[in-house]
Amino acid sequence: MPKQTFILNGKPVTVDVKDDVRVLWVLRDLLGVTGPKYGCGINVCKACTSHINGKAFNPCSVKVGDLKRTDKVTTIEGLPATVGAKGDDLHPMQEAWLELDVAQCGYCQPGQIMAAVALVKKVRREGRDITEADLDRIRNVCRCGTYVRIREAIEKGARAMR
Amino acid sequence: MTALEHDPQANREVPEAGLGRRGFLGWVMAGTTLVVAADLGLSRTAASAIPSLPQVPEVYDLEDLQTDAALPTANLITVTINTDGTASFALPRMEVGQGIVTSTAMILAEELDLPVEKVKVTLAPARPELLFNQLTGGSNTTFSTYTPIRVAAAVARRKLLDAAAIQLGTTVDRLTTTGGIVSDALGNTVAYGDLATSAASQVVEAVEVLLKSKAEHQVIGKPRNRTDARDAVTGRKKFTTDLDVPGALPTMVCRPPEHQGSPKRIRNKTQVLRLPGVTHVAMVDTGVAVRAKTFGQCIDAVRALEVDWNRGTVSGESDQTILAKLKAQELPMVVPQVPVLAQQVDTRFEFMFRSSAALEPYAAIADVRKDRAEVWAGLKAPIVAQGNIAAATGLRPDQVKVNVVTGGGSFGHKLFGDHAIEAAKVSKAMGVPVKLMWHRVDEPRQGRLHPMATSRVRATMLAGQVLSFEQRHTSVTTDFSHGLGEMITSLADELPTGLGGLGFAETIFTLTQELPYNFGVVTQLLNEPLEFEDKFSTGSMRNIYSPDTCVAAELTIDLMAKKAGKDPMQFRLDHVKNKRVRAVLEKVKKEGSWGRAMPKGMAQGVALHKEYKGATAVLVEIDCRPETVQRDLGKETYTGPRVTKAVIAVDCGLVINPRGVEAQMQGGFMDGLAMTLSASSHLRDGRFLEGSWDNYFYTRQWNVPPEGVEVHILESDSDTPGGIGEASVGSSAAAVACAYARATGTLPTRFPINHGQVRFKPKSFVPSMPASPTNGLKKTY
Ligand code: FES
Numbered sequence: 001m002p003k004q005t006f007i008l009n010g011k012p013v014t015v016d017v018k019d020d021v022r023v024l025w026v027l028r029d030l031l032g033v034t035g036p037k038y039g040c041g042i043n044v045c046k047a048c049t050s051h052i053n054g055k056a057f058n059p060c061s062v063k064v065g066d067l068k069r070t071d072k073v074t075t076i077e078g079l080p081a082t083v084g085a086k087g088d089d090l091h092p093m094q095e096a097w098l099e100l101d102v103a104q105c106g107y108c109q110p111g112q113i114m115a116a117v118a119l120v121k122k123v124r125r126e127g128r129d130i131t132e133a134d135l136d137r138i139r140n141v142c143r144c145g146t147y148v149r150i151r152e153a154i155e156k157g158a159r160a161m162r
Numbered sequence: 163m164t165a166l167e168h169d170p171q172a173n174r175e176v177p178e179a180g181l182g183r184r185g186f187l188g189w190v191m192a193g194t195t196l197v198v199a200a201d202l203g204l205s206r207t208a209a210s211a212i213p214s215l216p217q218v219p220e221v222y223d224l225e226d227l228q229t230d231a232a233l234p235t236a237n238l239i240t241v242t243i244n245t246d247g248t249a250s251f252a253l254p255r256m257e258v259g260q261g262i263v264t265s266t267a268m269i270l271a272e273e274l275d276l277p278v279e280k281v282k283v284t285l286a287p288a289r290p291e292l293l294f295n296q297l298t299g300g301s302n303t304t305f306s307t308y309t310p311i312r313v314a315a316a317v318a319r320r321k322l323l324d325a326a327a328i329q330l331g332t333t334v335d336r337l338t339t340t341g342g343i344v345s346d347a348l349g350n351t352v353a354y355g356d357l358a359t360s361a362a363s364q365v366v367e368a369v370e371v372l373l374k375s376k377a378e379h380q381v382i383g384k385p386r387n388r389t390d391a392r393d394a395v396t397g398r399k400k401f402t403t404d405l406d407v408p409g410a411l412p413t414m415v416c417r418p419p420e421h422q423g424s425p426k427r428i429r430n431k432t433q434v435l436r437l438p439g440v441t442h443v444a445m446v447d448t449g450v451a452v453r454a455k456t457f458g459q460c461i462d463a464v465r466a467l468e469v470d471w472n473r474g475t476v477s478g479e480s481d482q483t484i485l486a487k488l489k490a491q492e493l494p495m496v497v498p499q500v501p502v503l504a505q506q507v508d509t510r511f512e513f514m515f516r517s518s519a520a521l522e523p524y525a526a527i528a529d530v531r532k533d534r535a536e537v538w539a540g541l542k543a544p545i546v547a548q549g550n551i552a553a554a555t556g557l558r559p560d561q562v563k564v565n566v567v568t569g570g571g572s573f574g575h576k577l578f579g580d581h582a583i584e585a586a587k588v589s590k591a592m593g594v595p596v597k598l599m600w601h602r603v604d605e606p607r608q609g610r611l612h613p614m615a616t617s618r619v620r621a622t623m624l625a626g627q628v629l630s631f632e633q634r635h636t637s638v639t640t641d642f643s644h645g646l647g648e649m650i651t652s653l654a655d656e657l658p659t660g661l662g663g664l665g666f667a668e669t670i671f672t673l674t675q676e677l678p679y680n681f682g683v684v685t686q687l688l689n690e691p692l693e694f695e696d697k698f699s700t701g702s703m704r705n706i707y708s709p710d711t712c713v714a715a716e717l718t719i720d721l722m723a724k725k726a727g728k729d730p731m732q733f734r735l736d737h738v739k740n741k742r743v744r745a746v747l748e749k750v751k752k753e754g755s756w757g758r759a760m761p762k763g764m765a766q767g768v769a770l771h772k773e774y775k776g777a778t779a780v781l782v783e784i785d786c787r788p789e790t791v792q793r794d795l796g797k798e799t800y801t802g803p804r805v806t807k808a809v810i811a812v813d814c815g816l817v818i819n820p821r822g823v824e825a826q827m828q829g830g831f832m833d834g835l836a837m838t839l840s841a842s843s844h845l846r847d848g849r850f851l852e853g854s855w856d857n858y859f860y861t862r863q864w865n866v867p868p869e870g871v872e873v874h875i876l877e878s879d880s881d882t883p884g885g886i887g888e889a890s891v892g893s894s895a896a897a898v899a900c901a902y903a904r905a906t907g908t909l910p911t912r913f914p915i916n917h918g919q920v921r922f923k924p925k926s927f928v929p930s931m932p933a934s935p936t937n938g939l940k941k942t943y
């Protein structure tokens with residue numbers, strides 16, 4: 001069985017699994033990292049959204065064999081550490097989510113937060129602020145309909161990410 | 163002993179009007195630490211006489227039915243005070259996102275004088291002795307558990323005070339409690355945790371207590387964030403597939419192409435067993451199950467399976483054929499068409515199938531052995547599931563342990579134990595534990611649906627007066643076999659007049675429909691023709707019949723207003739039945755600036771709904787201008803007309819947690835919006851075409867009102883909490899429909915309005931699952 005190595009939440013990991021297994025299942029079923037959720041398996045619902053080298057990606061649609069040893073995969077579990085948060089401290093976007101009490105069932109929320117953080121970083125790279133049009137284009141499904149609070153939380157979290 | 167005469171807070175009162183001050187009885191259970199109990203049946207006093215009012219729900223509604231059905235079981239819920247100063251309580255209900263764990267913790271904290279953080283609420287496993295008392299549905303949880311939970315907490319506090327009095331050498335009336343600490347006038351304190359053992363009892367003892375009055379509430383009614391919020395945002399919240407049950411490997415099912423088809427034979431079992439990761443392949447009645455090391459390998463194996471299938475239950479049928487059959491069964495109106503002199507409004511609407519699937523697909527873990535079984539799943543009616551699992555595996559119910567896991571949404575979907583029963587069958591067939599998960603495509607194609615229905619309305623007016631309002635709802639059978647049905651049977655003889663002799667569905671319909679207007683003679687009737695029995699996998703999706711009946715009624719009311727030459731808002735205000743509904747309507751009128759000028763192609767719409775002991779009014783503004791409707795946000799994206807703003811006013815009785823109420827109103831709005839504008843399932847040749855979120859168009863960010871969904875919670879004179887989980891769905895669906903009709907100058911008659919055109923290429927039926935993409939690294943941002 002081939003060995004797959006990449007960096008997960010700051011630490012190198014190696015898994016014995018075939019190249020073509022999608023990263024989502026390596027994370028969830030083999031490594032027990034269950035923050036990224038399954039909601040479609042075809043890159044539509046975005047419940048599995050995580051980061052690769054700081055950008056949003058959907059591990060349900062990436063073969064583990066396509067990851068390089070140096071690729072840094074971050075799931076919701078590793079998000080606080082990306083801003084140097086210690087202990088139980090959270091990323092500012094997670095704090096915004098708490099303040100606005102966004103989650104209902106919570107199933108979509110790890111993906112929503114990871115997408116939000118990547119979106120803020122993307123518009124910053126483009127040298128601008130988040131607009132209504134950016135929020136309209138977020139594809140993450142929330143079947144509980146928490147969309148309004150998500151929009152409010154992203155704006156709040158973005159301000160705190162300065 | 164009774165504690166009444168020593169009660170330190172003599173001004174505590176009991177909500178029952180007319181009975182004077184009355185204590186509630188609770189129990190102290192025998193134990194090493196303090197355990198108290200109360201009877202779940204406390205939620206109502208003896209059923210009151212039912213006056214013969216025009217419509218049943220005004221005096222007796224679905225909540226009452228559920229609460230009364232729970233009465234005779236007389237079973238106990240218990241609260242434990244732990245030595246670390248926390249209180250624990252296992253709630254015999256299921257949390258699926260509606261916030262009941264938080265509101266229950268708040269209710270306990272209130273009566274115990276304990277910080278909410280120190281109250282641990284968990285979900286109870288199936289407790290067959292509770293019978294109907296363990297069904298989460300019909301927005302009934304808080305209504306039916308409010309009093310018993312408070313009684314148990316009050317008993318606990320009372321016993322802690324007794325123990326503290328002994329320890330501090332004083333009397334109970336000199337003690338106060340705050341934040342989990344008992345203090346005397348001298349400043350001596352003792353924490354609940356330190357009293358937990360000494361307050362414990364050797365024997366069961368009855369204690370009478372008084373409850374705090376509404377005016378004394380410090381926690382109830384104050385906005386509070388969810389207790390599980392931190393777990394949700396850190397990814398620590400565990401759903402069924404996140405649980406690590408030893409040996410329970412990922413399992414998925416290859417399903418038939420037709421709705422409710424079944425497998426005949428597997429052609430290539432041996433080859434599939436040799437695929438990477440695969441451990442087992444087994445046929446069950448719903449399809450062919452595959453167990454593997456990862457879900458990804460399950461998907462690959464399902465795609466490789468070659469299976470011969472039996473036809474489904476609606477082979478050859480399509481939307482049009484089912485609609486024609488429904489039409490043929492529509493019940494007649496009583497008032498003849500066009501009586502002399504009178505004006506009449508006659509309408510007919512069609513409502514398509516919808517999927518009630520949550521974002522978390524159906525999932526269950528099952529470990530079935532020869533003499534016992536254990537199951538983990540999100541279940542709203544775990545006792546019914548326990549019985550079904552026992553039947554499916556040939557075990558006795560007491561050999562089946564059912565653990566209730568928090569669900570990733572339900573919307574009625576998890577009232578049924580389909581997933582748990584299927585997992586148990588698969589585990590039995592394979593002889594190993596399984597972690598079963600449905601693929602997304604399985605959900606809209608084989609999962610529970612909101613039934614297709616038609617609704618006809620005839621209103622008769624004479625000289626501006628409404629004489630009659632008749633509604634005839636005709637629906638594909640709604641499956642109520644998750645427990646509500648049993649509730650009705652067990653209560654058959656005791657139901658109010660007007661309900662005897664009705665079937666399950668008709669009873670539920672009668673209990674939930676309540677037109678909040680004075681429209682003369684009102685009749686609302688349901689017909690669910692027998693020919694559809696078991697043909698479709700259906701269920702009571704969030705708000706059951708009301709989204710459809712409310713859309714039909716409110717659109718008709720707009721037409722009536724037009725005929726009467728009145729503004730739609732004024733016409734409604736002129737006809738509202740009582741002050742609660744008037745108050746919510748007046749509120750949205752004011753906050754939503756009803757009647758403000760809007761550009762051509764945009765309009766406001768308003769609708770009202772009364773149910774679950776509450777009233778909800780919704781005002782929306784919609785933009786149907788071509789530049790909005792034709793927004794192109796790429797493929798797999800349905801844009802269409804856009805609601806730009808929504809204002810909701812709700813009277814939902816006593817409010818436990820306003821933040822939770824706001825969340826439920828906003829979430830319910832998103833459901834109503836989808837039902838009217840975008841979300842449906844197309845039936846073609848016995849198959850449902852939709853397969854995932856890229857073609858089942860549930861509300862997405864690009865459909866969300868950019869100016870927000872404003873929620874106003876009205877001060878209520880009610881002392882008891884009403885239901886909130888579904889309260890805004892029907893009125894939102896209807897307000898959007900009314901606004902659309904006014905903006906476009908057309909009367910939409912089929913819902914959702916985009917159903918006519920199939921805007922996607924259906925995913926493959928054989929294989930039953932789409933391939934997992936591999937190009938994810940090209941789509942990073
Ligand atoms: S599971 Fe990855 S996008 Fe839906």
Ligand code: FES
Pocket residue numbers: 103104105106107108109141142143144145146259521570571
């Ligand atoms: S919170 Fe339930 S799906 Fe978003």
